[in-house]
Amino acid sequence: MNTNKPEKPLLDLQNVEKRFALDQGFLETIKMRGGKLIREKREVHAVNNVSLSVERGEALCVVGESGCGKSTVARLIAGLLTPSAGEIHYDGERIDNRSRHDLLPLRKKMQMIFQNPYASLNPRMTIQQALEEPVKYHTPSLTRAEVKDKVAEVMLSVGVDPSWSARYPHEFSGGQRQRIAIARALTVNPEFIIADEPISALDVSIQAQVLNLMLEAKEQRGLTYLFITHDLSVVQHFGTRVAVLYLGSVCELADTATLFENPKHPYTKALLSAVPQLKDDGPSHIRLKGEIPTPINLPLGCPFESRCAYANVRCETERPAAVQQPDGSLVACHAVEEDRLQD
Amino acid sequence: MSLLSVRDLSVKFAMRDHSVTALKGIDFDLAKGERLGIVGESGAGKSITGFALMNLLSRPGFIDQGKILFQGKDIVHMSDAEMRTIRGNRMAMIFQDPMVTLNPVLTIGQQMVETLKAHRKLSKSDAEQIAIMKLRQVYIPSPEERLNQYPHELSGGMRQRIVIAIALLLDPELIIADEPTTALDVTIQADIMELLLELCQSSKVGLILITHDLGVVSQMTDRTLVMYAGKIIESGRTSEIINDPQHPYTQGLINALPQQTEPGRRLKQIPGNMPSLTGIPDGCAFSPRCEFATDQCRITPPEIVQYEHVAVACHEVNRLHHVTSKGLDK
Amino acid sequence: MSNFSTNVEASRFSRMWNSNMGYSFRRNPVAVVSLCIFAAIALMAIFAPLIAPFDPYDLSQIDIMNSEYPPVWIDGADKQFLFGTDDQGRDLWSTILYGTRLSLLIGLCAVTLQAFLGISIGLISGYVGGRLDSLLMRMADIQLSFSTLMVAIIFLAVTQAMFGSETFNQYAIYFLIAVIGVSEWPQYARTVRATVLAEKKKEYVDSARVLGFGPMRIMVRHILPNSLSPIFVISTVQVANAIISEASLSFLGLGMPPSQPSLGSLISSGFDYIFSGSWWITAIPGVILVVLVLVINLLGDWMRDVLNPKLYKG
Secondary structure, X not given: OOOOOOOOOOEEEEEEEEEEEOOOOOHHHEEEEOOEEEEXXXXXXXXXXXXXXXXXXXXXXXXXXXXXXXXXXXXXXXXXXXXXXXXEEEOOEEOOOOOHHHHHHHHOOEEEEOOOOOOOOOOOOOHHHHHHHHHHHHOOOOOHHHHXXXXXXXXXXXXXXXXXXXXXXXXXXXXXXXXXXXXXXXXXXXXXXXXXXXXXXXXXXXXXXXXXXXHHHHHHHOOEEEEEEOOHHHHHHHOOEEEEEEOOEEEEXXXXXXXXXXXXXXXXXXXXXXXXXXXXXXXXXXXXXXXXXXXXXXXXXXXXXHHOXXXXXXXXXXXXXXXXXXXXXXXXXXXXXXXXXXX | OXXXXXXXXXXXXXXXXXXXXXXXXXXXXXXXXXXXXXXXXXXXXXXXXXXXXXXXXXXXXXXXXXXXXXXXXXXXXXXXXXXXXXXOOOEEEEOOOHHHHOOOOOOHHHHHHHHHXXXXXXXXXXXXXXXXXXXXXXXXXXXXXXXXXXXXXXXXXXXXXXXXXHHHXXXXXXXXXXXXXXXXXXXXXXXXXXHHHHXXXXXOOEEEEEEOOHHHHHXXXXXXXXXXXXXXXXXXXXXXXXXXXXXXXXXXXXXXXXHHOOOOOOOOOOOOOOOOHHHOOOOOOOHHHOOOOOHHHHHOOOOOEEEOOEEXXXXXXXXXXXXXXXXXXX | OHHHHHHHHHHHXXXXXXXXXXXXXXXXXHHHHHHHHHHHHHHHHHOHHHHOOXXXXXXXXXXXXXXXXXXXXXXXXXXXXXXXXXXXXXXHHHHHHHHHHHHHHHHHHHHHHHHHHHHHXXXXXXXXXXXXXXHHHHHHHHHHXXXXXXXXXHHHHXXXXXXXXXXXXXXXXXHHHHHHHHHOHHHXXXXXXXXXXXXXXXXXXXXXXXXXXXXXXXXXXXXXXXXXXXXXXXXXXXXXXXXXXXXXXXXXXXXXXXXXXXXXXXXXXXXXXXXXXXXXXXXXXXXXXHHHHHHHHXXXXXXXXXXXXXXXXX
């Protein structure tokens, strides 16, 4: 459909950074060090120099462990946070510096699904109210009957019986609430959906239901997804491309099939090996030494250096840049670059 | 004699004017040094089982009937004083959130020494020596320093290791681990599981692992119980259950995993939701969600029968096997 | 159609009755008795003009010759005056009914004003945050460091001096509402701000922001309805406090004038006669005031237990 256009990504993140101030206000920044009062502002470097692009119709998965900044990336794109540096473009237009009012047209195109279905619906609103609100707000010209029809249509499409619309969220199970949350995002007919761990709070049999629902919506409505998750088996199933995040930096970006067949970054390898498999005997994962360092004092070199078995002096002092590999994946690792991983 | 035998255990919750059944007819044995997985989704009653085994249920939950024999002694009717000599001493529990076990205002050392001295007559320095040894056992670097640290100074993975060290302090015969790694990252989870497995194997400790993750169960345990709506619906050797499940729910659970389907295809989902405790249907609790359910399934609850290598509670298991064995082979 | 709507009403009532709140209410005799007493006092106050045998504001019904009759159960009483009469010959029963009405009215209006100010400031402070939050909360701290009574006494004394006591007496009720209302807003503002800070982190607020809703809509339609439980709890306590404040000010002669007595001014006007044996002019309104404040506080206590988010949150 968009063949006549030049290949322009739907969403483009350019060198995005996000830092959170740890010490708020003047008084908190004053500290005693070695008998002297000094002024020091500590910051959490949640996202560092991340560049990503999402093509129309694909499902880009962002994976990583807790604290790697994947949720922050989702919030930056959704406009819930503003980046400290870098630019975010949607459909060719810069969106990170716009006011709430200027963003309104974009809100109809880009929606978000949250992790916790128990918190993402207003407990004091009936399902009908919760689903009507965005429709009325974004298309005030609709008559009451048209709004009702729209709500009923969306409820049917996510498999929730419209006759339940007078109920409150607490009367539904987690899976049904997540369906309703998806329905709410779909009421404004978006083309792009940011899903922040949408199934990790759900049971296995319900996860499959919600994942199927999201796949159906993708096919029927031509949606593009940015899917944030920590669950690699979901990534393998759902994603077309994967970005692996570690300590706020992208360490590997590749097509899903390529990444699972041939992971290159040492962290990606460890991550893949740690997923408990159904049908092999005993764990056989790559053991990482230590744990994720805090993102307050970032290491000078590669963020993974402290846990990497292949780290050398260069890794300690120089931050690796993302380098294109022969199979098309982008890997930020000196060891891969220098080809010293093979042993 | 088995380490733990549970016979016809039933747990109820007292409501305003009636009570609801949370567990019904739980029956299993655990041999010394055996590792057992209890799998189920939220609401299946697996955590309640763990609490009941430790005799830790508190109002409104209570054990309605049945026996829990730990080394031949029934712990259901034990006094609190008797129970204290077993709980924490010969039977230990690890929770999902390490902060349930760890007291935030005491140092790691204080907590470990206190636990030791409560059960054994030891001097403080002896107790500290044991604590350091146990911390070393769970691969905590520089254990002497950790003794003086507070829980909040440690990372999540480290805290869970310390909880395991505390559970091991008194050399228990049984560890009950309730979702011990659910709150942790995959790489840390793998480490902790490996550690737990190694400790259980080397010192012949029995393990009951309560989890929703079939992958974890398949790597960790010898035998598995699958629970649904407060009942055991299938039990047997873990490898049999994972590779050749007989109950339609277990099959559904395994087939619903994304690994079981080609990428991008529709997952094989189980329709509907787990019933709530107050709305458990007549007959087989799974029947409303089961594609093989017959009228009999909707009326009479199935008995547990031995089929192939597993015990399964399903009326249709004979018929089912023919259908699915063809289906699974593609 | 009307049939349909009554059905809905009935089911709503039965749902409330069977809810957690209804259940704990039925199980708590203190709450039931408190509510009954409060309802009785409130009904009597509302229908005072219908119940009262005399109109205490009507000078033509007052006869100074009737002054200081004791209540009917004491010798020397006049049968037509149930609780006796005060020093000016007014029927005490009628005066108490009208006085309770005034006390409740001032209490409720003052709390409404407090709530309006406090909730708006608390919502804005919590939702917007940053410097505005610091500024508003420091204002609240300053306000709280003056005691309510001190502020009220200074304010009322100055206005009384400025306008002269006749004008003051005419508008006393508005001055009282204003001064009690304004001086206690920080209670609300702090409570609301704390709940807003907790609610703001929840995903439904993020979800509303992603849908592009404006801050006003998010504050009023999404956050406020979820912050109501603590507001209910402090409202009960605040009504009791406001009634007491009003009574104290009236007792000090800075509140309602003796011609339109509230409970406080009644107690005050009878105070001079305690030692001459006419104890009932002070004691009976005093008992009513204590009972009224007590039942409101007991209801507040019960409500705090039921709505405590730590004990129960759906």
